[in-house]
Amino acid sequence: MLTPQQLLNTIHEQVGQFIPDAAKSAQDDLHNHVKMVVSSVLTKLDLVTREEFETQQAVLQKTRSMLEQLEKQVSELEQASK
Numbered sequence: 167m168l169t170p171q172q173l174l175n176t177i178h179e180q181v182g183q184f185i186p187d188a189a190k191s192a193q194d195d196l197h198n199h200v201k202m203v204v205s206s207v208l209t210k211l212d213l214v215t216r217e218e219f220e221t222q223q224a225v226l227q228k229t230r231s232m233l234e235q236l237e238k239q240v241s242e243l244e245q246a247s248k
Contacts, residue, residue, distance in 0.1 A: 178201075
């Protein structure tokens with residue numbers, strides 16, 4: 167997955183191929199505008215970093231393991247009380 171900066175650079179390069187040198191200032195303005203729009207969209211997406219995702223995944227796995235262990239203990243206690 168591309169980082170936001172890599173995405174912006176790719177868009178800038180692709181747009182730059184279609185705009186002649188005479189329109190360099192317009193290209194720069196377009197680049198800045200596209201950068202603002204993409205940044206705004208990415209901000210609204212509420213994304214998390216890979217590190218945050220992996221941390222939450224580890225917490226979930228640990229919680230799931232503890233839940234399974236507790237379910238097993240409850241089951242054993244129920245069997246013992248019968």
